[in-house]
Structure formats: structure tokens, C-alpha cells
Amino acid sequence: MTDVAQVPSPNILPSTRQIQESYDAFKTKGLQLNLTRGKPARAQLDLSLDLLALPGVTDYVAEDGTDCRNYQGLQGIPEVRRLFSGMLGAPPQQVIVGNNSSLSMMHDAVVFSLLKGTCDSPAPWSQQGETAFLCPVPGYDRHFRICEEYGIRMIPVRLNHDGPDMDEVERLVAQDPSIKAIWCVPKYSNPTGTVYSDEVIERLAAMPAAAPDFRLYWDNAYCVHHLTSERIEIANVLQLSARHGHPNRAFVFASTSKITLAGAGLALFASSPENVKWMLARIVPRTVGPDKVNQLRHVRFLKDDAGIHQLMDKHRALLAPKFHKVLDVFDEKLSRVPGVTWNRPKGGYFITLDVPQGCARRVVALAKEAGVELTPAGATYPYGKDPNDRTLRIAPTFPALSEVALAAEGVALCVLLAAAEKFPAFLPEVRPQQSGAGKTSGV
DSSP states (O other), rough: OOOOOOOOOOOOOOHHHHHHHHHHHHTTOOOOOSSSOOOOOOOHHHTTTTGOOOSTTTEEEOOOOOOOTTTTTTTTOOHHHHHHHHHEEEEEEEEEEESSHHHHHHHHHHHHHHHOOOOOOOSSSGGGSSSEEEESOOOOHHHHHHHHTTOOOOEEEEEEEEEEEEHHHHHHHHHOTEEEEEEEESSTTTTOOOOOHHHHHHHHHHOOOSTTTTTTEEETTTTTSSSSSSOOOOOHHHHHHHHOOOTTTTTEEEEEETSSOOSSEEEEOOOOOHHHHHHHHHHTTTOOOOOHHHHHHHHHOSSSSSHHHHHHHHHHHHHHHHHHHHHHHHHHHHSSSOEEOOOOSSBOOOOEOOTTOHHHHHHHHHHTTEEEEETTTTTTSSOOOOOOOOOOEEEEESSSSSHHHHHHHHHHHHHHHHHHHHHHGSSSOOOOOBBBTTOOOOO
């Protein structure tokens, strides 16, 4: 987590009875609020409405003469690969542009490796015995779902403030050839907002691996998704991997899903020349070409790196107030509760809220009963099992600002009530007032 809120010693807290009364009153509002997934809000999608009129009825030819209405163009038209080259940290010839879901590309890379092996594999992964992935936790549930779907053993490793616990990662990868990959969200991680340090990225690129076909699944989904005026940059994993003698180690993924239109964007893959050749060969039986008209409209709309950053500044103007509102509510309501912390992300789409141990599932249940839908407790861990039942992922992006504020109030109430139920000593009971002394603050 980044910038974790410091929890002071308990001071003046509402009583258990006050919390229960406030929670009961909140339930009577009959709300239907959703903080489950990091979806762009309608106002964010509206920022890219001009895409719907592009490229126009006469503008369908790419710079190399490709008729974008037709088949072929498996790797993507030249100008779209050049457009996203800087964002991916790879030259255009090492970029593949697909249709709207980078998750599909990650899924396919896993399946292709299981069935065919990578360009460095002595045999398909499925013929080498057990396959395992390292999974920094808390992490992204959809990464874990891919592994679970195909019987890949998941090994949790702790995610520190600067990236995965590299002592543990290096130890495991060096000794176990069944470990074929590690999932990484290197900038503004889902859900903790973690930014990998240059040192961590270099260690990932340089470390010895028992498996000759070990891969970094580098899901840089939030590479331009800043929540402050600071545009944080991270080390180039492709360059570092090549420098340390592992040119094929990193599979880099990204997309425009949270840049333009989430359901009609572009998926992006970048890697070494050999990995790009491998991926294109695997794609050939699957498709005769991506949606190049959509590629062309993105080029016409975004134009260049400056156009991407200008659009993302508009996203930040819509999103930052929502994150600030949630953090303000947590600061006001939860800062005195022992065992409760949260991060202050500088980018990405989530806030991680850690509640007292053993309380996360109860918080989710209480919130649902009160009309606030949260991501299931445990979702940020492999197999949906948070060993401490503590970590919750809060997604403030989709609801309106007023709804976000109300939902945050509800979540705070549920945390207080769950803590009071499990650890009654945390919170005072109501006692008779004596000369104005002993009053406790309301929720």
C-alpha cells in the first residue's frame, strides 16, 4: 500500500448502541450503491464521444495503404503501434494491437503457453508437470481467475510499498522450475496503488530463474492513470530484461479501456522481437485480423502522447474528487479505530481498506444489507481466501460524487459495527451522562 493512513490510539468513539442506531437509520434510506468494480463513470465515457464519429465515411486507409475495412493487418496498423509505443516503452515493431480487452490477451498468452509453450520452452507448459504462478497480494482477482480456470497453482507473495517481496520472489523462482510466471501490476497496482520501485523492477528483470521460460506478466493497466498532477514514471522492464540477458522475460500488457471507451477500446501487447513473433504465430489460427477501423479512429482522436495525457488530465479532474471524498470520510469516521488502515493512491482506480482482522466478510454482508455493494471479501487473494479476512477493495470511480460520499459513509458505519461486534472492547458502551462528562461523538 502507498501512504497508509496512520491509526492513532482510540480517543472518542461512538458507542456500540450509537453505531447500531446509525446503521439502522442508514438502512432505511433504501439505497442501491455499487462500489464493486473499477468502471469508468458515464462522464468519463463522454470525454471520448467524438470517437463515435471517427474516422468518417471516407477515412479508412492507413498510412501504409491498408484498407482498414478489410481483413489482415494482424499486428495492427503502423500509426496505432507508433501512437502507443511510448506508453508501452517499446518500439512500434515490438507492439501488437488487438481488440478491446487486454485481459483477453493475458488469458490467451497463458493458454498458448500451456498448449504450445513459449519461444523458450522445451515443451508446452502442460507437458512439463505442474505449472505455478507467483501472485503478489493483495492483487487482481481476474488474474487469479485465469490461473484457477486452468489449474495453475497460485503462490501468494507479499506486496510491499515498493512492489513484491523480492527476497521471497527471488528465492522461489530460483529453486522451483514449475514457477513459470509472476503477475505484476507495476504502477498504481490493483488494488493497493503500489508503484514498483526501479530497484524492484531491476531485480525482477535480472533474477535467475529455474524455469528457462519464466515470464513477467506485466499488466500495466494504469500506466497513464494519475490522480495527482505528478505523472509517476517507472523503469522500462523490457530494456532492463534485455540488459540482464533475459530479453524474452517480460510480456507487457495495457489497454485503452479506461482511457477512451471501456467497451470499445484497444488492447496492447509489447515484448521482445522473438516474443512478438511467437504471439503473432499463435494468433494466426484464431483470427484474420483485429478491428482496424477502431485503431484508425483512436489515432485520429488521440493523435499523439500529448493527446493521451490531455485526455487523462480530464479523467483526473472527474476522478480525484471522488477519491478525496472517500478518504475524507474514512479520515473522519475511522481514524480512531484500532486495526483500520487505508491507502492514499496517487493513481489507478481503487482504495484498499484494511479492517480489523476477521471482519472483512462481515463488513461486506452488513454493507449489502444496507444497500452498498462491495467486492467480495477475499477477492484480492488467490482462491478468494484472505487468510486474515481483512482486506477490502473500494472502487469509487463509477458512482456520482454524491453517491460516493453516501457509500463511503455506509462503509464506515459497517466497519464500526463489525468491529464492535467482534471486539466489544474497541468501543465504549453508552453510560449515563454526568455533568456533561463522558459524552461520545456520534457517527
